[in-house]
Amino acid sequence: MYETKYHKASSVADAVSLIGESDDGKLLSGGQTLLPTMKARLAAPSDLVDISGIANMHGIKVSGSTVTIGAATTHAEVARNADLQAACGSVACLAAGIGDAAVRHLGTIGGSVANNDPAADYPAALLALGATITTNTREIAAGDFFVGLFETALSDDEVIVSVSFDAPSKAAYAKFPNPASRYAMVGVFAAQTANGARVAVTGAGSDGVYRQSDMEAALDSDWAASALAGVQVGSEGLLSDMHADAVYRANLVKVMAGRAVAGCA
Amino acid sequence: MTEGIGARVLRKEDKRFLMGKGRYTDDIVEPNQAYAAFVRSPHAHAEVKGIDASAAEAMDGVVAVLNGEQLTGDGIGNIICGWGVTQKDGSGMNMGAWSALATSKVRYVGDAVAVVIADSIEQARNAAEAVEVDYKILPAVAQSMKALTNDAPEIHDNAPGNVVFDWEIGDLAPTDAALAGAAYITEMDITNNRLAPNPMEPRSAVATYNDAEEHYTLYTTSQNPHVARLVLSAFYQVAPEHKLRVIAPDVGGGFGSKIYIYPEEITCLWASMKTNRSVKWTSDRTEAFLTDAHGRDHVSTAKIGFDKDHKIVGLKVNTKANIGAYMSLFSSAVPTYLYATLLSGQYNIANIYCDVQAVYTNTVPVDAYRGAGRPEACFLVERIMETAAREMGVSPVELRRKNFVTSFPHQTPVIMAYDSGDFATNQDQALKAADYDGFEARRTEAASRGKLRGIGFSNYIEACGIAPSAAVGSLGAGVGLWESAEVRVNPVGTIEVLTGSHSHGQGHETTFTQIVAERFGLPTENIQIVHGDTDKVQFGMGTYGSRSGAVGMSAIFKALDKVEAKVKKIAAHVLEASEDDIVIEGGEVKVAGTDKLMGWHEVGLAAYTGHNLPEGMEPGLKETSFYDPTNFTFPAGCYICEVEVDPETGVTDIVQFVASDDFGTIINPMIVEGQVHGGIAQGIGQAMLENVVYDDDAQQLSASYMDYAMPRADDLPNYSVHHASTECPGNPLGMKGCGEAGAIGSPPAVINAITDAIGNNDLSMPATSAKVWAAIQAASAKQAAE
């Protein structure tokens, strides 16, 4: 790891000013993506501004059907939160399937969303649920937030403070893990929302997370796994790598979508 | 005797490991220690036009930046291959030079061109990045088949066409004739995927030069510290043997990858002399993928013929073995004498011919990895046997049984003479444990759940206990492969056993004490095993090839014979009895049939006080043995794998895995079962998960755990492990060896099971869900077309 300066931010405003003052600083949340990258000497931020201790960035609030999750909330907290389990068990369940226990107890939803790894799990949920990403300056709709591979609508030094969404009437996430990394080779989040059926796919798209609109249309007319039988998932635009080619990923999108719908609670 | 042979004694070494008190090479801290960071080529093939270290040298904490010109200038020799293979035409190998630090050319990604020595590891790494190397990039090639094509880049000047050697075994004409007359022929292309060894502890070295004594000490992650010292002295000219101490302390796994003496250890020793500092280097995981010798990587074609009664008449094999960019220590032996000599499998085959082309590529050197040649042979034989059974429409179980070798000794046409075994009993036991008779019902039941169920077999045989020194010498080995032991009985009767074997996970500190405990009826807590230090143990060949039981323990056994004889002489003298009447049991030395006895410790004391010894006897009680085996040993067994495949995704679940092994005498069944479990885990890893992948520029795509899939606990089944042993006639304990069997026997069982389930035999390792799904698609497309 290259030398870096560590700062502990006490508030969002503090974090924003610390990062603004730094040469080439980076926010540090759970560090489960950033620190391995630094250890591999692939990133060399001049400063690290640790936001994990900022009190109002933690915790999960369910009021009515609206769920708000602080950006610094760990995957483990999301997985075991009773209110969330009651309101939207699919998201708790998704969090329980991220990485391993150590990763879940440090890694955070804000870090995951900001990183927008094309194989990360949360982006599928947030896109399907039409979530809102709240930063220190604005609110961004999930549909506008996830721009491409590791790319988001965030500007430099913008801090995600929380993520919120309306609990769907039904939803489930079906993940097919990569055999090595156990990130999603394909993950499909299916939800029945106030705005209709939503199917978001992670791990497969060569531009990152996306919505499978033909499946959404099929599910809007008949919310059943069998309704997906007629949907043809093509391999164009899907990732191909040493683990799986686009054709296999296309198959998995269909199979996992079916399983997500069938598994919906 | 609760701690003797056959007892499940808990591992003595585990206490310190579980308490975090193991002492590994990276735990060693020498006063004023500096750190090494290597400057490695990012290119797979390039000329080195120049190295500019001026910026690096000026950086904080940098002690020195050293390069290959300086290394060779100081007379440090090129890295050797310890086994010379003779080509078909009688000529030697076309071996290219390998310098610990490359000078004019780099030949794989990770090839080191310089080393930075600095006060801290971070300073060393920062400076290593600041070393400017001027590369002229050359075309590169990673696959053996591509390296053999006409337009492939040539990697070493003295290996035209990238062929290191073209070697053969067996008789071509009779094999061709037998195949020509066969009633049935099965032909197959068989690939054995490239693996990275991945021991939990990465390689590490701490080298210290003492200028006052002109003496070197090297702590290193080695499976064979004496071999390391010998090679470092005799070939790399680092220091004469008596001025070099090599210590391999606790070592966290090796799987073969820690047999060899790598550029880093050589460089650290030399750099320690150059800088007059202790120099430490510890590999990180990426460096391990880039530099630890890889395993396997064979591409073969095979043809087997049967007569009308389904008896094998001949087997003909061609193998292209990817050697990597340089010849590692045993790289020539692995795809030849450790591979093709096992192509007879468990079967009577009158005619076998195999030729092997070893090929240079721009990849990490390939050498022995758990099984070393035998997994490649077993995979080939057991895949083609299963395939032949399917093609002939006969039971794979019956086909094997019909062809089993049943009388011993059995001379195969490929050098090996099997000394013992009972293949049918192992098969019977495995079939029973697997409830083979109930398989069809299970398949039907699985189908009702939408799952494809399949069963696969592997009747492996392998050769362990390497090896009779004269025999391997005649085949080209540069060393003898005996083992040594020294048994020291202290004046108080406690015992230290010094062994040339090295334990890096095998549990020697437990099993070795058990044979001493058995012999003298002493508690194992009174016995200490000493290994891994060239200043303590006189010499040893180390641990690999499942040799520590059959060879290492045999040496201890022979030394115990000598101790026992002396103890009896002393006791007979003191107790005024005949030597023949002395018996040793329960820690007492007695005159049979009388109440006359001495405590074990009293004999020890008598030996060391020397007050009352037989006329002419030297005082002391310490005996040494150098044991040279008379033959290889031949562990064998039957593995059965049962899988369920999800046809929608190709996900394969191993629902049952049965092993029935013949390891000869078993000293500690718990440790043996652990070895089998670990071996099968690695075999399943090879069969379903692990794969080293290079791109077209010979860059390794799988050089981290993000992409290299190690088997995890939830990838693996519960194992059903059984034994049906025949005693090995070749060594005093009757042992055959168990360290590699699991990794050797399991891959074909897995692939045979999956191909049985999906009805498509065309499936290569690793059989990932993606490949299995594609094979299912191909099978149904074919069916639709028919």
Ligand SMILES: Cc1cc2nc3c(=O)[nH]c(=O)nc-3n(C[C@H](O)[C@H](O)[C@H](O)COP(=O)(O)OP(=O)(O)OC[C@H]3O[C@@H](n4cnc5c(N)ncnc54)[C@H](O)[C@@H]3O)c2cc1C
């Ligand atoms: C072994 C392992 C396995 C994993 N498996 C999975 C998996 O299966 N599925 C999965 O989805 N993920 C997986 N991850 C990734 C994990 O979920 C990470 O925790 C997550 O991607 C990043 O969150 P973090 O809190 O650790 O962020 P950090 O690593 O601290 O930061 C990541 C990036 O986000 C930025 N950032 C962090 N917080 C904010 C914020 N509030 N506002 C703006 N920018 C911010 C940082 O500056 C940095 O650029 C795995 C990680 C590891 C190490």
